[in-house]
Amino acid sequence: MMRINQILPSEITPQYTWGRRKFILQMSVGLGLALPNSARSAGDNKTSLEKLEFIKNKAYSTTESTTEFKSATSYNNFYEFGTDKSDPIKYSRNLVTKPWSVNVHGEVLAPKRFDLDELTRIAPIEERIYRLRCVEGWSMVIPWMGFPLSKLLKLVKPTANAKYVEFTTLYRPSQMRGQKTSVLDWPYIEGLRIDEAVHPLTILGLGMYGSVLPNQNGAPIRVIVPWKYGFKSAKSIVSIKLTETQPQTTWMVASPKEYGFYSNVNPGVRHPRWSQAKERRIGEFRKRDTLIFNGYGEYVADLYSGLDLKKYF
């Protein structure tokens, strides 16, 4: 089943340029203007990333066209490197991700510290092309490489008390300059209910676009929960702890009225300061409607039957 990814990085760059031109063109049309075309091709920094072997998981992948690699790696929210979306690519270069291990502990019978090599061998690496919706109102479509989180959790044998899963991002201010400021409480904590965590859509991501994760996207390992706002998908994880009580997640602590524990994508529940009804897909000109559970309702809506989504936002 395993096969080598056949998409070469060189095939991505022209696509980016094309998308960029298309965007400027769309905008020119929208404005009734004719703007000179940008002839500059985008620099490709993807070649330096190690390739990953993976199998395509078509059942869980969207067929929508994917966001350009350059956009997905240069427009990021990763406050550990700064609050501007251009900060992560600029300041994450010196993050050391080797060696790396993830401590899986808490309400489990067999706690274990996994090093990265072990993690990559837990299950076959799948490609999952997921929509990503940021709480700020923009979205992307990203081909992730990873495996279901449930496969890892099974290995540590959760106890009956394990009701939640808490993820902790690396705390290393010497390499993460944003952690020298107090804009958020460090380290970054995110969490899921156990049924959300073992849901087949929830994956541990090791790569994107056929290669290992760039630092600015949460190298070397992160979680991806496609039906929730992007900040729920914790990056550069060092600890996965199973708990009996609901974790105190970073954004919830920072602003409890604005960011709930669930943070499911929901066009019907507005952020106190802005609407969530629409989103701008990066690379597109017109906004599109945001879908409930980011379009994954058929898979995840049952998880929340009987739950008041306005109260538990």
Place this chain on the structure above:
Amino acid sequence: MKHNILLFWGCFLPLIYLIGRLIFDGLSANPIEDITHATGWWALVFLLLTLSVTPIRVLFGKNSVLRYRRTLGLFSFFYASLHFLTWLVLDQFFDWKAMLEDVIERPYITVGFVALVLMSLLAITSIYRLRRYMGNAVWLKLHRLVYLILILVLLHFFWLVKKDVTEPLLFILISGILLGYRVDRWVRTQLTRTQSFSEK
């Protein structure tokens, strides 16, 4: 006059730079957001420059700077208009329903919108003929709205930021100095007035 012409063209530099970034791939993956932020940022900077004219005139005794105030104020309005048009055309693409909802329900948009409406009043009445028609006293009173506009614009900025309020706080600090200067001057005039009254 020569200096004013130089200033006039200089005030277009931020726009030229922005267009350059757009054409030569210098914007982020979300160019509409960049354009919105850049035009809004410059509207506020020009507003603060406008309000710096009087303190500079008094503190440095340079009466000649007064003639730049109108140009700077109008450019603040110019960038605020671009900011508004970016929202109207690029961001919302004439989605009137969504925009009306925004103006009514989102406080940061409400205050921004009110600031723009007030600013356009000041811009229109900067036409010399209208100013003469209004009379100086009324005109001056109307143009004191600039202080309210500044406060609304600062709220607009402060409320829209997700978490990192460093930059809006910096602008609030600068504004505090510029407004504080005026409060100080006003208090002093009041004091001298009472003094001169009691002396009589």
